[in-house]
Amino acid sequence: MIYSSVVSLLIIIYFVKDQFEFSKVTKTRLLFLPIFCLYQFFSKLNINSVHDIVMLIVILIFSIVVGFYQSVNFKIKELSTSKYFFIDDNGKEVNIYQKALYARGGRSYLIGWLLVFLFTLLLNSKFNNDLNFFRFTHELVDEMMKDLSIFMRIKDKSSGWKSWGILGITNIAYLFFIRHKSIKMNQFFKPDAMETTGPQK
Numbered sequence: 001m002i003y004s005s006v007v008s009l010l011i012i013i014y015f016v017k018d019q020f021e022f023s024k025v026t027k028t029r030l031l032f033l034p035i036f037c038l039y040q041f042f043s044k045l046n047i048n049s050v051h052d053i054v055m056l057i058v059i060l061i062f063s064i065v066v067g068f069y070q071s072v073n074f075k076i077k078e079l080s081t082s083k084y085f086f087i088d089d090n091g092k093e094v095n096i097y098q099k100a101l102y103a104r105g106g107r108s109y110l111i112g113w114l115l116v117f118l119f120t121l122l123l124n125s126k127f128n129n130d131l132n133f134f135r136f137t138h139e140l141v142d143e144m145m146k147d148l149s150i151f152m153r154i155k156d157k158s159s160g161w162k163s164w165g166i167l168g169i170t171n172i173a174y175l176f177f178i179r180h181k182s183i184k185m186n187q188f189f190k191p192d193a194m195e196t197t198g199p200q201k
Contacts (some may be wrong), residue, residue: 008141015144022077022102023186030175033150037168044161055123059165062119066112067173073106076185083169091133101188105180116170117143123162 049052080097087093121131121139146153179185 011141011144015148015183016110018148019105021105022075024049025101025103026187027075027189028150033153034168034171034175036154037164037171040159041161041164041168044164046161055162056165059123059162063116063166063169064173066115067170068177070105070109070112070170070174071177071181072108073104074109074181075106076178076182077102078184101184109174112170112174112183113147116166120163120166123166124160128173136163 047056078099078101080099117140120143147155179189
């Protein structure tokens with residue numbers, strides 16, 4: 001019990017800390033994950049009543065608003081990293097540098113993530129008499145692990161169309177707004193990576 005509590009606490013601390021640190025931007029994270037979530041959403045979508053239609057509209061509005069809010073504190077920086085080198089005709093070593101983007105979600109991303117988590121619990125009727133501190137913590141840590149590891153998200157077989165819809169639409173909205181906010185993010189999605197030669201200042 002104590003061991004699991006300590007592990008859960010460490011995961012929570014790491015997850016929160018990770019939102020305030022710059023990490024390398026990858027297309028796998030920004031494109032594959034929301035597309036996969038939307039695929040799961042449409043494959044599991046089951047509209048049987050007016051209530052389901054209303055819930056779908058609520059999810060759409062909520063997810064777009066949260067996706068926008070998560071982009072508020074988005075920060076990005078560009079770093080040049082040495083990719084390889086060659087020896088020129090004068091026998092000098094010439095480095096080839098590749099530019100890479102590093103981004104940070106910040107406070108607004110973390111708050112938006114928590115709103116998505118709580119809203120998902122609410123939609124899945126998990127706010128009931130059986131919900132206690134330990135179960136809530138378990139759900140929280142489980143969702144954090146899925147967010148940290150894309151493979152755990154892919155292996156998720158229990159989530160319904162509402163959960164996948166929130167995740168997919170929120171991530172797509174977030175991607176749209178950060179691309180609109182940053183020219184460098186738009187350039188990042190071009191097929192050819194920018195390379196420079198010579199010493200870096």
